[in-house]
Amino acid sequence: MKRQDKKSLINSLGWCFIALVPIFSYQSFNGVLDEKLSLFIALMMTASLMWSLNWFVEFVPALFVLCGVAVFDLAPSKVILSGYASEAFMMIIGLMIITTIITNSGIILRVIFYILSMTRHNPQMYDKCCFILFTVATPLLPANITRMELAANLIKKLSMFWGLPKMRSQHNRLVISSFQGSSILGTCFISASLMNFMVNQFITVQEEIRFGIEGWLKASFIALIVLIIGYIIVHKFIFRNQFLIDTHPEVIQEELEAMGTLSLGEIFSLGSIAVLVMGMLTYPIHRISPTFIALTLTCIIMILEVVDAKTIMRKINWTIIFLIGSAVSISKLIIYFEIDKFVSQPIALFLLDISHSKYILYIFVIITTFIVRLFLPITATVSMLLPILLPLHIPFQVSAWSIAFVILTITDAWFFPYQSYIYTFYKMQLEQDEIIYDEKIFLKFQRCINIFRVLAVLASVFYWDYVT
Structure with missing residues (x-):
């Protein structure tokens, strides 16, 4: 045929x-x-x-x-449209506009070039710097697509600066390090992924306050350490026989000088990041919602015309915003029809018959998430599993947040390219820029990281008992 x-x-x-x-x-x-x-x-x-x-x-x-x-x-219209009226949806709109300002100003690229210029006498540090820099950028840029676009743009510039030949081995380190830095810790910071804000729709107010920007990072600390150690081990194993890039560091310094002094947009971007982060960190003191802070910054941005409206309309990924709004509504509909109780109660009885151990619960959540992810994309998986599996925290006496964290962490794991829209987008951007890399090595690296995602979750179980 x-x-x-x-x-x-x-x-x-x-x-x-x-x-x-x-x-x-x-x-x-x-x-x-x-x-x-x-x-x-x-x-x-x-x-x-x-x-x-x-x-x-x-x-x-x-x-x-x-x-x-x-x-x-x-169902009533208020349930159908609940996702678009939720605080998470409003927060995402505000964050996306602020993210647009940050990326459009060029401040992130300036910082990256500045750090790289400091390592110009040690070429073997460039891929490590890419990983570290995009890891730091992860909580500052909540949209995965934005980080991938920035990573592809950086690799294009570095390849052009250094005059790299169109060889897979020359680009493998930069391509993989930038991708992993942008994605590996996406669930360890509440502001690192738009999906993380969905969790607040299904946990109690007390837990929502407890797992703000500081509480979330504290609770995911063990997972963060395991994932970073995992990256280092896999990186050493995969690239043990690959040669280093022959770089020309002076061109980075020249590009940095060509950027000139900080622009108004860059200064405003730094101020927006500082205000938003401080607002989230000090929320237990002032009780001003992070959503209100994000929307206030958005209004100031629009009034001062730091970025014109056309740029915002063009740069913002409205597809993701409406997708998450729809996903929250679907989750609320599952609760409205009581499908969560219908499914979670027999699951709880089945698991308790096997053992009362918390590990049984987390292993079940891990396996279920892996299976569902073979067929459904990330947002659909999260919107279905959160309302159905979160009620299991009651019979097992664990935090609802910990189950949500497991779902989010395993949902980010993928084995095949069709499972990850961010990799598909990243690959497309690199192909447009004629950046050639070895996809087999890339996928091998990703599959090894998935093992450490599971280990990160299981290593955190007893720690969660302490912090939650």
Whole structure:
């Protein structure tokens, strides 16, 4: 069979499944379950298939579910739109605009070049510097896509500055170090990923206050240490026989001088970062919501026209914003239809029959997340698993946050390129810039890091008892 014919057959079968599975699902559950619940499950089955086939932009299946619920009048409008009215959604909008200001000003690139210029007499430190710098940038730039775009841009500039040949081995270190620095600690800082803010919608107010920017970092400290040690071990193992890049450090100094003095946008970016971080750190004292601080900074940015409205509209990834809003709404609908209780109660009984150990719970969450991630993207996985698995914290007497952290950490693990939209985006950016690297080595590195993600979670269990 020709490749084109095979693709057409797969497409036809996919559309047949999308059309028929919800019908069979509704017919199977109708009469056994409430009619509205049966319809909602049918809609979710359709959306899951759409996500699995990866034919649509990620927010389309989510909007399909919300529109279906609204059309069939399955739930009140306040539940359907709860994701777009949530504090997490407002926080994300504010953070995305601030992130746009930071990246558009060029301050991050200036800092990176400044640090690299200080290591100009030690070329073997460049890939280590890339990892460290993007690790530091992780909590400052909450959008993964933004960090990947910045990393690809940096690699392009370094490759051009140093006149690197189009060889895989010359770029492997920079490509992998920049990617891992941008993604490996995404769940260790609350501001490092937009997905982390979804957790606040499902934990108590007391836990939300406890796990602010400082509490979150404190609770994830052991995981952070394990992941960094894991990166060092894997890096030593993978690159033990690869030669170093022959660099020309003087060009970085020249580029830094060409940037000139700090611009108004760069100064404002530094001020925004300082105000936001200090506001989050001192929240227990002043009780001013970080969302209010972020939106206030956004209003000031718009009033002072630090960046014009057209740039903001063009630079902000609205797809991610609406996707997360839809994901929160889907999670609220799962709770509204009490699917969380229907599923979590038998799971709790099953696990307690095996053992009362906390490790059984965390291992179950890890395995479940890995399996779901084989079929669904990150946002869909988090939106479904958070409301269903978080109630398990009650019978096992653990913190709801710890279960959420496990879900977020394992969700970020991936084995195949189709599982990670940030890697797909990163790869596309590098290909556009004609940066050639060895994808086999990249994937081998990533799969080794996944092992340390599991170890990071399991190593934190007793520590969580202490801090939570």
